[in-house]
Amino acid sequence: MLFRQLEYLVALSRERHFARAAQTCHVSQPALSEAIRKLEDELDVPLVRRGRKYEGLTQEGERIVVWAQRILADRDALKDEVGALRTGLSGRMRIGSVPTASGAVSLLTGPFCATHPLVTVEVMADLKSEDILRQVQRFEIDAGITYLRDDLPEGFRTVPLYEERYVLLTTAGNGLGHRPTATWADAAQLPLCLLTGTMQGRRTVDGLFAEAGLQPSPRVETDSVGTLFAHVRTGHWASVVPHAWLHVFGVPPGMRTVPLVEPSRTVPVGLVTSAREPGSVMARALTDLARRTDVAAALERVPGVR
Known part of the structure; x- marks a missing residue:
């Protein structure tokens, strides 16, 4: 089993189309299809429901995608950890935010980039709260800024940032x-x-x-x-x-x-990350910064108002 095969399967699950999945992976469609067929042979289960066009993943395929996302996230976390030990934190950090909280994101990304100059940050600021939790769970983003509900599912860590009013x-x-x-x-x-x-x-x-x-x-x-x-x-x-x-x-x-x-x-808003260990080195660094940053006090400073 190769990481590449798992990447192809995750891309197909995300794009729900062979051609688009191949394009995002920068390979030809036949190459992607053949790699997934080999993965099916190796695991001895059908992963994709095939007809004249893509019809979705099988029940086994849906379960394998979850494992693939975990394995790929662990691989990326390992690479980031080794890189941080050698030259400091580097790579790309992905943050998702609900639209109402996106104005507070810069209060974290600014000092984060100053502390870690080799890191680039991607912010997706128009996500729904349920999308943020799902993408954190699937390792599609490193962290999210969203509402801290009382019924937040297990498997997440939170850092309160401010009270929305x-x-x-x-x-x-x-x-x-x-x-x-x-x-x-x-x-x-x-x-x-x-x-x-x-x-x-x-x-x-x-x-x-x-x-x-x-x-x-x-x-x-x-x-x-x-x-x-x-x-x-x-x-x-x-x-x-x-x-x-x-x-x-x-x-x-x-x-x-x-x-x-x-x-x-008021409604509490905070940083949400996966509780899975060892987890993303990016998420750990952002969490440490969030705990040291008084976001609530910064938001009280309204431009042009004393």
């Missing part, structure tokens, strides 16, 4: 913009632009509206926090945004932010 983002001309606080009932009366209902951040917002006995009816929905700011800028909309994003955008001219109360709730 929400503010009403509106225009300076709106009377609510000059109040010290606004209620969720006040917000529900405005023409709202909110995140889409499939996102954890939106589900949290809906839960807070529900606590006040309300159900929001946004006219515009998006998967981008930046788009929320852009819509409010037009003067036609208001929005509910995570306070952490004010650290990125500040409070743009002509806009106001007002803390939301009744109810007043």
